Amino acid sequence: xxxxxxxxxxxxxxxxxxxxxxxxxxxxxxxxxxxxxxxxxxxxxxxxxxxxxxxxxxxxxxxxxxxxxxxxxxxxxxxxxxxxxxxxxxxxxxxxxxxxxxxxxxxxxxxxxxxxxxxxxxxxxxxxxxxxxxxxxxxxxxxxxxxxxxxxxxxxxxxxxxxxxxxxxxxxxxxxxxxxxxx
Numbered sequence: 001x002x003x004x005x006x007x008x009x010x011x012x013x014x015x016x017x018x019x020x021x022x023x024x025x026x027x028x029x030x031x032x033x034x035x036x037x038x039x040x041x042x043x044x045x046x047x048x049x050x051x052x053x054x055x056x057x058x059x060x061x062x063x064x065x066x067x068x069x070x071x072x073x074x075x076x077x078x079x080x081x082x083x084x085x086x087x088x089x090x091x092x093x094x095x096x097x098x099x100x101x102x103x104x105x106x107x108x109x110x111x112x113x114x115x116x117x118x119x120x121x122x123x124x125x126x127x128x129x130x131x132x133x134x135x136x137x138x139x140x141x142x143x144x145x146x147x148x149x150x151x152x153x154x155x156x157x158x159x160x161x162x163x164x165x166x167x168x169x170x171x172x173x174x175x176x177x178x179x180x181x182x183x
Contacts, residue, residue: 006081007123013054014124021058035061042104050113053120060121063101066129070094077123082116091119 003011021038022031038045038059045056066074073094077085085091088109097105108114 002079003127004079004081006120007078007127010054010120010124011127014057015128017054017058018061018128035059039104042107046108046111049108049111049117053117056117057121057124059104060101060118060125062125063098063104064122064125065096065098066126067094067096074122074126077119078127082113082120085116085119088115088118091122095122 018031021034022029024030035058038056042056042059045059049056070093073086073091077091092105105118108118111117
């Protein structure tokens with residue numbers, strides 16, 4: 001399965017974010033309580049879904065099951081990027097959404113970027129459940145899953161001063177993290 005550049009870049013970040021959420025400073029597994037906190041903050045996080053989906057995606061960690069009949073549809077998402085995804089109605093037909101997540105899905109769908117964000121999360125969760133991605137054995141065997149001719153360096157392509165970036169920085173600072181960019 002070939003990952004688009006979009007998912008190649010997001011997959012490892014998503015896994016790392018979940019790893020960061022998993023343990024507290026004493027080594028206790030606190031993932032469920034931290035996910036509960038993130039879910040309660042969805043309204044505040046919503047502005048970030050269009051530009052930094054990995055910060056919001058953990059809200060839906062564990063929200064989707066992947067029946068065998070939907071694997072092709074969900075797997076196809078991993079080769080695409082926002083704007084190319086199937087409509088949410090088609091993606092939703094390929095997964096089972098946990099009852100606790102259904103109100104959150106409705107909230108996200110009210111946002112202009114909601115369908116693309118939900119497709120992104122479904123694909124990230126699918127890759128996580130299948131151990132696909134740059135860190136998987138499949139990727140190691142196949143080499144770099146990015147399209148040929150992509151010589152971009154990994155890094156932050158956002159422009160300083162971008163309003164969405166500012167929202168992200170503000171949120172992270174409120175959570176006790178240092179700012180990524182200088183003001």
